[in-house]
Amino acid sequence: MKIKIQVKPNSKTEEVSQKGDILTVKVKEPPKEGKANQAVVKLLARHFGVPRSQVRIVSNFKNRNKVIEIDSDKIHLVKNEETLPGF
Secondary structure, three states: OEEEEEEEOOOOOOEEEEEOOEEEEEOOOOOOOOHHHHHHHHHHHHHHOOOHHHEEEEEOOOOOEEEEEEOOOOOEOOOOOOEOOOO
16 A cells, blocks of 8 residues: 655654645654654554554655555554554
């Protein structure tokens, strides 16, 4: 499954929120040396309840608007423990 995300590095908090079809991912790390990208993968893996190895950035590595891919049959939200509709 591919998802469009918008990354906000150097944030005070780490969180995932949704606005329309795009997920906004706030991470504390700066956008240098791939630190923010690593934090994004870690946070999304935790958010969807999958191992980090199943989350990868497939496009726009140096851009705040990215496409990520999650390799999993069942994706669960950790907070709500519900299966996302359509996944």
